[in-house]
Amino acid sequence: MDDKPSVLGRIIFVLDSDPDFHQMIEQSEEDLKQGKIYTTGEIIEQIKQGKL
Numbered sequence: 001m002d003d004k005p006s007v008l009g010r011i012i013f014v015l016d017s018d019p020d021f022h023q024m025i026e027q028s029e030e031d032l033k034q035g036k037i038y039t040t041g042e043i044i045e046q047i048k049q050g051k052l
Helices: 008-017 019-033 040-049
Strands: none
Touching: none
16 A cells, blocks of 8 residues: 555645644634625635735
């Protein structure tokens, strides 16, 4: 069996070790609790503006 981590495993490791990613997830969870919903277009615009 191959001991190399799978691509998915590597992605999970990178995301799990990124504090900025954790902050984004926490903010998203808080937004959902408050009933805030964003369209795909709004998210794309925020990415273009460097907000995400």
